[in-house]
Amino acid sequence: MTAIASEDVLDAEALRRAADLLAGSPVLGVAVVLAAPHPDLPREAASDPRRVRVDLLALASEQHTFVIHCTCFADLRPLAPVLAGPHAPYVVFPDAHFHLTALAGLGLQVPRVGCTRTAATLLAEGVIGRHDELEISALARRHLGAALPGEWLSGQVLPAWSRLEVVAAAAAAAPALLRVLTPELRARGLSRAYELECKLLPAVVAMEAAGIGVDGPHFLAIADGWRAELQVTEAEGRRAQLEKLISTYAGWPRDFLGDDGRMRTHLHPLATDSGRFACSQPNLQQVPSEHTAPGLRSCFRAEPGNVLVVADYAQIELRVAAHLAPCAAMREVFHAGRDPHRATAATLARKPEAEVTSHERKLAKAVNFGFLFGMGARRFQEYAEGNYGLALDLAAAERAREAFFSTFPGIAAWHRKVSALQPRSAREDLTVRTALGRRKRFLAGKFSFNAALNIPVQGTAAEGFKKAMIALHPALAELGGRGILCVHDEYLAEVPEEHGEAARALVQRIMQEAMAEVVTSVPILVDSRVARHWAE
DNA sequence: ATGGTAGATAGC
């Protein structure tokens, strides 16, 4: 493993040295980090050299082929003359992600060397979780030269590729890469999860490209309302909340609203340990709720002539947990169409489910969500207070915990089983898996009981959801519609007004069926509605 | 000034 000096300015000479290092050597990757403005670089880069990090990644050293990552340019054309040296071909990926510590994790003692996600290794990593992404990235890297379509290696710097085009190209390359990698993925039990991610990419590309319609003036008016309220508010708690809203959200229309009145985000299907999506710039998965910022979600709306379909899974984590644990009692609740919160409340209050009051049910809801993933009584007190406005003493919290576990003994057994892994975890690595085999590895001494409970459940739910997204992509297109956002267990589509009801039924059915393929022992329910705005 | 991290808080 070799690295070029990290503070080099990217110029023809630096590229030449990189090529020499790569040629016929066991070098896997070379990073060039620009630390000083370069006269040939665009002004936006020169003004912020920190952001100009260009990575070179050897794909197949014998072919002198490498991939260049660049994080900061919306338009890559100004870079073309810099990159068009004698050592082409290059492929340019704007807006790649960096793992500056990744090679260090391999024992490479070179500061500031980056190991990047190429558009294709993007497909591979994450399937197994970030802790061991390098193993699978190296696999993809080894096969990448053979798997990429020929035009990628044409010797041309691809001009001004948008991030979307890059991901789209990765999606196009996915089948070939999948074929090559399948035997090794299968040996690791990862082929189903990997195949899912490959199939998902086109739907993600379309969703990012679509964006979501936003009423900019209304959004800004609401933000002005926050500022006005901050002026006259004394209460420290409310002030802090308003400051958070202003600093995080007020600039969204300016920063992210396109000329066409649509806001586009970056979705990252492979960026989390669990398999859920990450989302950034802006993070549309954390738009404040109606409770926190009334009216804000109403700014997210359908175009004239269209409607939104908004659908979300009902109690998905409880259902997945009932399936995975397994917990017969909880499965029975769902099979009978009963309410799991009412069931817990009945145990807690020692009365029939039919006589449970709304306050008792509210407490039980906190109990079910809180204790499912290993929360303790102490923490539950804060949780119930903070999220549900329920004040209870430690003894009451303990009673609630016992009521939960006696209502769902299968969940208690599941916790005991995972807890039993603890002694081994001090000296050996442990792995937990989702339904499709995606894995999360805990290195020796780094085991987390709670994460070992949570990640397979979260991840399995994410897999069912991703299956639904794959199926919905072509199905909605037949109605002239499209998916526009996904928020963990919630899906937003935009369809022509005349197909609103048909699309609602379609989305609900496909989401239910897709999740049922993964979660086979518990009925799956999706709530859905047709609306002009995101908010209810 | 730049860079890294901790804690709080937005979402699920």
Add this chain to the structure above:
DNA sequence: GAATGCTATCTACCAT
């Protein structure tokens, strides 16, 4: 024996 988890983004703070 006890233990929610997964994120992104902002502010504050400390080290260089």
